[in-house]
Amino acid sequence: MKGKLITLEGIDGSGKSTITSFLNSHPSFANAVFTREPTTSWIGDAVYKAIQSDTDELAELMLFTADHADHIATLIRPAIEEGKIVISDRYSDSRYAYQGMTLKERMEEPMEWIQMIHRGWTIIPDLTLLFDIDPAVAVQRCSKRGEQTKFEKIDLLKGVRENYLKLAEKEPERFVVIDTDRKLKEIEKDVLQAITSIIEN
Numbered sequence: 157m158k159g160k161l162i163t164l165e166g167i168d169g170s171g172k173s174t175i176t177s178f179l180n181s182h183p184s185f186a187n188a189v190f191t192r193e194p195t196t197s198w199i200g201d202a203v204y205k206a207i208q209s210d211t212d213e214l215a216e217l218m219l220f221t222a223d224h225a226d227h228i229a230t231l232i233r234p235a236i237e238e239g240k241i242v243i244s245d246r247y248s249d250s251r252y253a254y255q256g257m258t259l260k261e262r263m264e265e266p267m268e269w270i271q272m273i274h275r276g277w278t279i280i281p282d283l284t285l286l287f288d289i290d291p292a293v294a295v296q297r298c299s300k301r302g303e304q305t306k307f308e309k310i311d312l313l314k315g316v317r318e319n320y321l322k323l324a325e326k327e328p329e330r331f332v333v334i335d336t337d338r339k340l341k342e343i344e345k346d347v348l349q350a351i352t353s354i355i356e357n
């Protein structure tokens with residue numbers, strides 16, 4: 157039996173890692189493979205170097221995309237072929253939404269172009285949970301957390317959020333949008349319901 161790929165997406169501070177930890181300790185997902193992008197490989201390390209410095213935005217996209225290709229080849233495809241459930245904290249939609257913003261002065265329709273360069277080799281998720289939140293609330297949460305990435309700025313995150321919502325509107329059969337400006341218990345319930353309906357089909 158073929159496995160399932162479930163991805164968690166959303167702007168910085170939207171609550172993806174918090175829900176990933178919840179799922180990781182939930183008995184229903186004891187055999188699932190938990191992963192993330194940027195990955196923990198040397199390419200993922202290079203990505204973190206790029207986003208912690210003033211790297212050219214196109215070079216940054218290429219690094220994120222190389223990390224994605226390696227992630228698919230070494231972990232995602234083999235796990236899915238073994239019939240596993242794979243849960244990834246960020247995946248290709250992060251590139252469409254974030255680099256769709258960072259490259260908007262460099263080209264016309266960057267989001268469509270980035271999607272085009274993924275076509276034919278990426279694996280499309282069975283389910284994408286989009287953690288949606290007002291960027292002002294997300295940035296406030298991030299500031300309490302301490303560490304910051306260069307993308308944690310309200311204006312940029314507003315554009316990233318709009319890109320995510322456009323993606324969700326175009327593919328309603330893949331996306332489930334979760335309002336994360338709520339109590340954790342309510343979010344957990346919606347997440348479990350969305351995942352269960354995909355796994356049981």
Ligand SMILES: Nc1ncnc2c1ncn2[C@@H]1O[C@H](COP(=O)(O)OP(=O)(O)OP(=O)(O)O)[C@@H](O)[C@H]1O
Binds near residue numbers: 298
């Ligand atoms: N529903 C919630 N209500 C209040 N605070 C929350 C909620 N969910 C998460 N938080 C807090 O918000 C902060 C950011 O959450 P988290 O690290 O899970 O976000 P993230 O989407 O993984 O962020 P990033 O993409 O930047 O890693 C954390 O301090 C977390 O404890």
Ligand SMILES: Cc1cn([C@H]2C[C@H](O)[C@@H](COP(=O)(O)O)O2)c(=O)[nH]c1=O
Binds near residue numbers: 220307308
């Ligand atoms: C995969 C991916 C990530 N990003 C951005 C989103 C975040 O600001 C950082 C990763 O940091 P995290 O807090 O460890 O999730 O990188 C991106 O711009 N493009 C991508 O493809």
